[in-house]
Amino acid sequence: MTTCATECVLKMFDEHHELDEYQSGVPRWCNGCGDNAILAAVQRLCRDNDLRPEKTVFVSGIGCSSRFPHYMKTYGFHGIHGRALPIAEGIKLARPDLTVFVNTGDGDCCSIGAAHWIHAIRYNMNMTVVLHDNQVYGLTKKQASPTSPIGLKSNTTPRGAYLEALNPLTVTLGVQNVSFVAQVVDWIPDLVYEVLAAAFRHQGLSFVRVIQRCPEFMPGMHDQAIRDPARVQLLTHERGVAIPPALQRVYKNTRVHDPANMSEARDIASVIDPIPVGLLYWDPDVPRYEELRAATVPRTAAVIRAGLEAELDKYTIWPGDHPGEPS
Ligand SMILES: Cc1ncc(C[n+]2csc(CCOP(=O)(O)OP(=O)(O)O)c2C)c(N)n1
Ligand code: SF4
Secondary structure, eight states, X not given: OXXXXXXXXXXXXXXXXXXXXXXXXXXXXXXXXXXXXXXHHHHHHHHHTTOOGGGEEEEEOXXXXXXXXXXXXXXXXXXXXXXXXXXXXXXXXHOTTSEEEEEEEHHIIIIITHHHHHHHHHXXXXXXXXXXXXXXXXXTXXXXXXXXXXXXXXXXXXXXXXXXXXXXXXXXXTSTTOOEEEEEETTOHHHHHHHHHHXXXXXXXXXXXXXXXXXXXSTTTTHHHHHOGGGEEEEEOTTSXXXXXXXXHHOOOEEXXXXXXXXXXXXXXXOOSSEEXXXXXXXXXXXXXXXXXXXXXXXXXXXXXXXXXXXXHTTOOOTTSSTTSOO
């Protein structure tokens, strides 16, 4: 074997990839957009877990945040508005061997995609769902989203949003079969990484709400929480997210919370100031739909063909089925 061929073969079996091997293109997000922090954490996560790019897929809907798959050198599916979750579910059902991530905005997930969101939680398929919650429609230049704060003046609410914001955490925690719910803020990058790492390790649907800055349309929205660490509350527990010691020195407002405790998780989820960050709820034993539905017979070409023939035969009229009619 030539040196070049040997190197090629070795490369095929090399499971380790550097950061730049997950990076694709230059993000078109605005300076200071929280999506950049999420992307950096996800690329680190892929590298640290040696995810094989050809076995990894990022699925999104439509929105600024939904440009995410373009910036990952893996497989990706930039879907249609509100439909990231059903696309991801289809992928996972057909190819349970793939690692699936979903990136969805608050408009994409909680507005047009709300029905899919509810059912995806109930199906609990093994995927990491990241809600980029900037509390506004960014791509279409500032319309109110379901998570916009009451009073927000936007192109669709010029007199200010009339309704109390929808809380994505309490909604998710209210759905049957929920198995993993966490929250983090984009301005603490090490915690974004740790929360996403815990979500990735979870076997089931992990729902992570990232409170994301949109300096373009929501300037200054989180300035007070950024300046005052006491306005962020770290959730701590031995079964929770690992909190890097350096963060514990800055963020002293902590609360011990057992993520198995659903009623406490719901109470915490309802609090918006201080912002609770970390793992709110975790149940590793919820069944996963792709396993409940797993084929009992291997799906070879012959098996698929036999199944199709059997279905089509149901509609076939054989000579003699209707005596007296010409055959
Ligand atoms: C069926 C459909 N309806 C509406 C739109 C227009 N549209 C594109 S993105 C978007 C909202 C994006 O907001 P969000 O999901 O919060 O993402 P962000 O841009 O803030 O990241 C809308 C309404 C569309 N593309 N398709
Ligand atoms: S408009 Fe907002 S969400 Fe969109 S890229 Fe700019 S800062 Fe990010």
